[in-house]
Amino acid sequence: MNWLGEVKWNEQGLVPAIAQDTTTGEVLMVAWMNREALAETAATRRGVYWSRSRKKLWRKGEESGHVQEVDGIYLDCDGDVILLKVNQIGGIACHTGRRSCFFRALSGEQWETVAPVLKDPESIYK
Amino acid sequence: MNWLGEVKWNEQGLVPAIAQDTTTGEVLMVAWMNREALAETAATRRGVYWSRSRKKLWRKGEESGHVQEVDGIYLDCDGDVILLKVNQIGGIACHTGRRSCFFRALSGEQWETVAPVLKDPESIYK
Numbered sequence: 001m002n003w004l005g006e007v008k009w010n011e012q013g014l015v016p017a018i019a020q021d022t023t024t025g026e027v028l029m030v031a032w033m034n035r036e037a038l039a040e041t042a043a044t045r046r047g048v049y050w051s052r053s054r055k056k057l058w059r060k061g062e063e064s065g066h067v068q069e070v071d072g073i074y075l076d077c078d079g080d081v082i083l084l085k086v087n088q089i090g091g092i093a094c095h096t097g098r099r100s101c102f103f104r105a106l107s108g109e110q111w112e113t114v115a116p117v118l119k120d121p122e123s124i125y126k
Numbered sequence: 127m128n129w130l131g132e133v134k135w136n137e138q139g140l141v142p143a144i145a146q147d148t149t150t151g152e153v154l155m156v157a158w159m160n161r162e163a164l165a166e167t168a169a170t171r172r173g174v175y176w177s178r179s180r181k182k183l184w185r186k187g188e189e190s191g192h193v194q195e196v197d198g199i200y201l202d203c204d205g206d207v208i209l210l211k212v213n214q215i216g217g218i219a220c221h222t223g224r225r226s227c228f229f230r231a232l233s234g235e236q237w238e239t240v241a242p243v244l245k246d247p248e249s250i251y252k
Binding site: 002003006016018020024025026027029030042072073074075076077078081083094095096098101102103104105106109110111 | 128129132142144146150151152153155156168198199200201202203204207209220221222224227228229230231232235236237
């Protein structure tokens with residue numbers, strides 16, 4: 001069995017993939033991958049995902065320029081989650097213009113925004 | 127809408143939850159949460175998940191003693207992934223006796239084990 005076959009793809013043929021900043025350890029985002037996305041990620045050393053809404057490969061940064069240079073690809077004990085260690089070009093992973101997608105923290109009984117917008121999304125995706 | 131209602135639960139009423147070591151930034155594991163698991167995690171400040179195989183709440187560490195003290199609870203931009211920052215008691219999150227579940231790294235065309243077993247699983251779950 002080749003390495004792609006050792007991944008436990010779900011019923012839709014997907015697994016969640018976490019992108020983590022190699023240097024800071026910050027968790028930047030979670031997206032989905034199919035076999036093709038993972039194979040291309042490994043071959044090109046760039047973060048490539050499967051967009052469930054657009055139903056096509058999503059080469060992260062293809063519009064924004066915020067590509068992810070992949071330093072390492074990890075698989076968990078169950079084989080059903082991928083972890084990428086990445087160098088996030090532009091320092092922005094989130095479509096909201098923030099560094100990380102995890103910018104809301106639970107504070108009491110509320111989700112509080114705890115990270116600033118670094119760049120106006122309209123200027124990122126024009 | 128209360129804070130639990132802002133989470134986008136999937137068709138099974140679940141979301142993936144990442145546990146990350148607060149101090150080192152290491153990604154330790156990914157498991158699933160339902161509303162009850164997330165509510166209990168927030169109330170007790172301990173990592174509580176939903177076991178899809180056992181179909182019941184899984185209070186991490188209830189057998190092993192390797193509980194997770196929760197320092198922060200984050201939600202991503204889409205509202206469909208939770209990130210916990212935790213203090214992993216015992217320093218072992220994985221059922222294999224390793225620190226992290228992400229102990230396999232892609233090396234060429236093979237998944238290579240890159241982290242040691244710190245404690246024999248048989249001595250953890252007895």
